[in-house]
Amino acid sequence: MAAVETISEQQCFGGVQGFYSHVSEACGGPMRFAVYLPPKATQGPVPVLWFLAGLTCTAETFTIKAGAQRVAAELGLALVMPDTSPRDTGIEGATGDWEFGEGAGFYLDATEAPWRERFRMYSYVVDELPRVVAGRFPLDMGRQGIFGHSMGGHGALTLALRNPGRYRSLSAFAPIVAPASVPWGEKAFPRYLGDDRKAWARYDATALVADGARFAGTILIDQGEADGFLVNQLQPQRFEAACEDAGQPLALRMRPGYDHSYYFIQTFVEEHLRHHAEILCA
Numbered sequence: 236m237a238a239v240e241t242i243s244e245q246q247c248f249g250g251v252q253g254f255y256s257h258v259s260e261a262c263g264g265p266m267r268f269a270v271y272l273p274p275k276a277t278q279g280p281v282p283v284l285w286f287l288a289g290l291t292c293t294a295e296t297f298t299i300k301a302g303a304q305r306v307a308a309e310l311g312l313a314l315v316m317p318d319t320s321p322r323d324t325g326i327e328g329a330t331g332d333w334e335f336g337e338g339a340g341f342y343l344d345a346t347e348a349p350w351r352e353r354f355r356m357y358s359y360v361v362d363e364l365p366r367v368v369a370g371r372f373p374l375d376m377g378r379q380g381i382f383g384h385s386m387g388g389h390g391a392l393t394l395a396l397r398n399p400g401r402y403r404s405l406s407a408f409a410p411i412v413a414p415a416s417v418p419w420g421e422k423a424f425p426r427y428l429g430d431d432r433k434a435w436a437r438y439d440a441t442a443l444v445a446d447g448a449r450f451a452g453t454i455l456i457d458q459g460e461a462d463g464f465l466v467n468q469l470q471p472q473r474f475e476a477a478c479e480d481a482g483q484p485l486a487l488r489m490r491p492g493y494d495h496s497y498y499f500i501q502t503f504v505e506e507h508l509r510h511h512a513e514i515l516c517a
């Protein structure tokens with residue numbers, strides 16, 4: 236496994252906020268990620284909470300804008316924030332469109348050329364980065380939770396549904412719950428995955444639940460009612476209906492007045508952190 240290089244480390248609420256890079260096998264090049272270690276990590280391994288960010292984001296976005304560290308420090312939770320795609324790929328068409336390519340990896344393993352060599356964020360987040368962080372930081376990998384926003388909410392839901400037992404707690408802010416049926420996915424999935432919609436369904440939380448996948452616990456989702464992407468791209472009612480049909484516990488909380496921004500995330504991040512800590516720190 237390639238070495239982890241420290242980009243920066245700063246004290247934050249008695250813990251350490253760091254940014255790191257390493258050469259990823261899954262994504263075929265350098266990748267950046269961020270880790271917050273709470274003060275309790277000096278005494279031994281702490282539970283791990285993964286945050287997957289949305290379109291246009293990097294490992295810095297949630298880390299800098301969400302204001303999660305104060306409560307993570309209090310609760311003794313480590314936070315891991317991967318990037319949203321490989322970078323500087325040099326692939327034609329990988330930049331210049333905020334809905335596809337770099338910054339828009341959709342947490343899937345591309346099967347189509349030219350994307351399949353580098354755009355393997357599913358394997359990266361599920362397999363490679365956990366090994367990397369477990370080898371470098373005092374993390375209790377038996378107590379992992381996952382959450383995310385928008386494209387990253389889609390990532391959190393699909394990774395947890397496809398890997399039962401891996402993540403003990405699961406939540407999302409304004410997730411894309413049915414990417415195979417909305418414009419963001421209809422644009423990205425054929426290019427990454429080809430035209431076979433069966434391949435798309437493996438990366439679609441609503442289809443996964445309808446096909447029998449389950450999360451062993453309640454899935455928490457917060458969704459702003461004033462979110463400009465709500466009607467065209469997010470459509471949480473699709474996931475709500477699939478969960479109801481399947482008997483999958485879901486707490487979908489519609490939040491009047493809130494949009495898609497990090498002000499919405501800042502407002503509710505403490506509730507999400509406490510939800511995860513109740514399960515991970517029990």
Ligand SMILES: N[C@@H](CCC(=O)N[C@@H](CSC=O)C(=O)NCC(=O)O)C(=O)O
Pocket residue numbers: 288289290291292296300333384385386387495496497
């Ligand atoms: N550039 C776009 C807006 C992009 C955007 O809103 N990205 C969201 C995630 S959307 C789904 O994954 C985000 O989290 N942005 C980062 C931020 O700091 O807000 C446009 O022009 O509409």
